[in-house]
Amino acid sequence: xxxxxxxxxxxxxxxxxxxxxxxxxxxxxxxxxxxxxxxxxxxxxxxxxxxxxxxxxxxxxxxxxxxxxxxxxxxxxxxxxxxxxxxxxxxxxxxxxxxxxxxxxxxxxxxxxxxxxxxxxxxxxxxxxxxxxxxxxxxxxxxxxxxxxxxxxxxxxxxxxxxxxxxxxxxxxxxxxxxxxxxxxxxxxxxxxxxxxxxxxxxxxxxxxxxxxxxxxxxxxxxxxxxxxxxxxxxxxxxxxxxxxx
Amino acid sequence: xxxxxxxxxxxxxxxxxxxxxxxxxxxxxxxxxxxxxxxxxxxxxxxxxxxxxxxxxxxxxxxxxxxxxxxxxxxxxxxxxxxxxxxxxxxxxxxxxxxxxxxxxxxxxxxxxxxxxxxxxxxxxxxxxxxxxxxxxxxxxxxxxxxxxxxxxxxxxxxxxxxxxxxxxxxxxxxxxxxxxxxxxxxxxxxxxxxxxxxxxxxxxxxxxxxxxxxxxxxxxxxxxxx
Numbered sequence: 061x062x063x064x065x066x067x068x069x070x071x072x073x074x075x076x077x078x079x080x081x082x083x084x085x086x087x088x089x090x091x092x093x094x095x096x097x098x099x100x101x102x103x104x105x106x107x108x109x110x111x112x113x114x115x116x117x118x119x120x121x122x123x124x125x126x127x128x129x130x131x132x133x134x135x136x137x138x139x140x141x142x143x144x145x146x147x148x149x150x151x152x153x154x155x156x157x158x159x160x161x162x163x164x165x166x167x168x169x170x171x172x173x174x175x176x177x178x179x180x181x182x183x184x185x186x187x188x189x190x191x192x193x194x195x196x197x198x199x200x201x202x203x204x205x206x207x208x209x210x211x212x213x214x215x216x217x218x219x220x221x222x223x224x225x226x227x228x229x230x231x232x233x234x235x236x237x238x239x240x241x242x243x244x245x246x247x248x249x250x251x252x253x254x255x256x257x258x259x260x261x262x263x264x265x266x267x268x269x270x271x272x273x274x275x276x277x278x279x280x281x282x283x284x285x286x287x288x289x290x291x292x293x294x295x296x297x298x299x300x301x302x303x304x305x306x
Numbered sequence: 307x308x309x310x311x312x313x314x315x316x317x318x319x320x321x322x323x324x325x326x327x328x329x330x331x332x333x334x335x336x337x338x339x340x341x342x343x344x345x346x347x348x349x350x351x352x353x354x355x356x357x358x359x360x361x362x363x364x365x366x367x368x369x370x371x372x373x374x375x376x377x378x379x380x381x382x383x384x385x386x387x388x389x390x391x392x393x394x395x396x397x398x399x400x401x402x403x404x405x406x407x408x409x410x411x412x413x414x415x416x417x418x419x420x421x422x423x424x425x426x427x428x429x430x431x432x433x434x435x436x437x438x439x440x441x442x443x444x445x446x447x448x449x450x451x452x453x454x455x456x457x458x459x460x461x462x463x464x465x466x467x468x469x470x471x472x473x474x475x476x477x478x479x480x481x482x483x484x485x486x487x488x489x490x491x492x493x494x495x496x497x498x499x500x501x502x503x504x505x506x507x508x509x510x511x512x513x514x515x516x517x518x519x520x521x522x523x524x525x526x527x528x529x530x531x532x533x
Contacts (some may be wrong), residue, residue, distance in 0.1 A: 087467055195479050202476035208533070209466050218529040219462050226458055226522050230480050233511075237483035244490050 072145040072289040073298050079282045085278050091270035101265035108262070114178040118170055119266060123273035125168040125210035129195065131232075131277065135203070136228045139221030150287075151217035154224070155207060156284035160277065162200035169193055188242035192235045199227050212293070285305065314399045317409050324410040333379050333415035336373040340420055343369045344427045355432045362431035363441055363492030370420045370445060371481055374452045377416045378477070379470045381408065381460040382527070391464075396529055402520035405527070409457045409520070417449030433496070440495040440505065447508045448488035453470070454515035455480050461526035465533050484511060 068074050101119035108115035135157035142150030172190060173183040184190070203220045210216035258266070293299045309317065326332055347365055348358060385391040394404050404444075424445050425438055433441065459477035463469040491504040 156446050197480055198475075198479045202479060205472055206462060209463075209472055212533045215465070215529055215533045218532070219526065222522055222526050222529065223459070223462060229343065229518065230483075233483050234479070237486045239488065241486040279412065294336065 070145070070149050070234070072149050072152065072293055073296075075149055076286055076289050078237045079286060083279075083282065086275060086282070088208065090272060090279050091276040093268060093275055097265050097269035097272045101269060105262050105265050106259065109274070111179055114175065117175045119269045121168065121171040121175055122266060123270045124164050124171060125193070126270055127277045128161060128165040128168045128193070131157055131164055132163050132196065132199070132224070132231065133228065134281075135161055136221070136224040137216065143221045148292075149289075151213070151221075152288040153281065153285050154217060154221065156281055156288050158200055158207060158230050159278055160284060161205060164277075165193060165197040165200055186242075188239045191242070192238045195234055195238070199231075203227075212256060218220055308398075311399050311403060314397070315403055318394075318404050319407040319411065320377065320512060322408050323414070325427050326411050326415045329384075332377070333419060334418045336377045337419050337423055337447075340369055340373045341427065344430060347431070351515070354529040358427070358431045359434055359496075360426060362428060362433040363437055363496060364426050364489045365431065365435075366424055366441065367445070367485055367489040367492070370424065370449060371452060371485055373420060374416055374449060374456060375474045375477065375481075376470075378456040378460045379463075381412050381457060381462075382464045386464045386530075392531060395527065398467070401524035401527065402493050402501075403518045405457070405461075405523045406516075409453050409523070412457070413450050417453050418446075421445040421449055424451050424525070433492075436494040436498065437492045440493040443505055444488040444491040444508060447505065448484050449514050451484045451511050452481060454482070454512070456521040457523045458519055458526060460525045461530060464527070465530040484508070487511070 093152045097119065102116050105116070105119075107113055135154050138150045139154035139158060141147055142154060170188070172193070174186065175254055177183050206223055207216050211218060290299055290302070320522060328523070344366065351357065351361075385394070394401065397404065421442060424441055427443060428438055454478050457478075459473040460469075462476065463472050466472065486502045487508045491508070492499040494501040494504065
């Protein structure tokens with residue numbers, strides 16, 4: 061089997077040049093999808109008969125929450141790739157994924173709180189999903205804190221990968237535990253009003269927004285990684301040539 | 307001279323045990339902390355028996371968790387400073403097994419004393435009678451989980467100067483399930499519900515931690531020694 065592509069993927073320079081060509085396309089795709097999704101969702105989707113217009117924050121909240129969770133696995137997997145195959149690029153992707161994931165988790169919490177006010181009458185409840193999201197936020201912060209406390213970058217990447225992998229094994233356990241905790245304590249009667257089956261007119265814009273958010277995530281991850289590459293490889297000739305060219 | 311794995315683990319355990327017992331601050335400080343914080347509690351929220359009894363299981367669990375967190379930094383620190391950790395790393399025996407004995411000693415000198423102390427604190431917080439047994443059993447199993455999970459954090463930060471607070475930051479999210487099941491068991495017993503299922507889950511966590519954590523700890527120690 062030809063593994064050349066895999067090893068080439070490990071070269072930061074190759075990645076930098078390749079993604080440089082992809083970026084305009086990806087950015088355009090993201091912008092188009094996001095505008096379509098947002099305008100469709102915010103202006104044309106029918107009004108929810110119970111929540112009125114306030115339900116429209118779903119078009120932000122749900123895609124962001126999806127990516128907040130998926131981002132953790134993306135981070136852990138790229139960390140594992142870097143740890144197992146000693147691939148510098150994967151380490152950089154992992155380092156870049158942590159703050160993005162933390163920001164998305166924070167956004168999910170904030171948009172959920174804003175949605176909670178008109179729906180539940182309060183910004184914060186100790187609901188199972190909200191609590192799990194908060195724990196996920198702390199997991200991200202822990203990884204970032206560990207990442208910055210090492211001066212040796214190789215060590216920082218390996219250590220935070222170990223932590224991220226332990227987190228991977230633990231996230232399902234944490235989610236289930238918080239679920240059980242929630243049923244044990246019988247909180248105030250709060251029901252998620254979003255019906256299990258959404259009307260297609262509401263659902264399609266949501267789908268577009270989820271795809272748009274994945275593209276957005278990829279875009280931001282690539283941009284962060286490129287910045288990281290330039291920062292780490294600033295001593296190399298190709299980065300200096302890049303600098304002089306501008 | 308070559309020793310078998312069982313013998314090596316035995317020697318490691320004896321050495322760790324002697325060192326831990328002789329350094330009094332290692333095992334005494336978490337206990338003092340435990341009692342101190344529980345003493346502060348009525349001073350902060352008032353001495354009403356009903357109120358204290360309602361929060362007693364949860365508070366005892368949280369404070370036990372914090373006391374364990376504070377003790378984690380010492381788990382590998384002295385071995386790291388005097389170089390005996392490096393001897394462990396280059397020894398022919400599998401590192402996870404040697405680590406296992408270190409974690410066991412940590413539990414014996416922190417988790418177990420905290421567990422034995424907990425009935426006294428339950429008394430101070432006027433914990434209802436039904437809560438004692440589940441509190442002790444849940445702390446017995448749960449504090450072992452805390453030692454095993456916490457060892458990962460201790461191993462990851464052993465090469466760093468400012469280990470203490472960082473361990474708490476990275477490890478506390480992983481303590482969430484243990485806290486939930488441990489505190490809920492005692493809480494439900496007080497309320498008169500069935501609680502055995504929760505203790506069984508806690509036992510499951512311990513089995514998982516014993517099987518998995520030593521490998522993560524070993525990997526973390528190797529990374530820490532790379533720098």
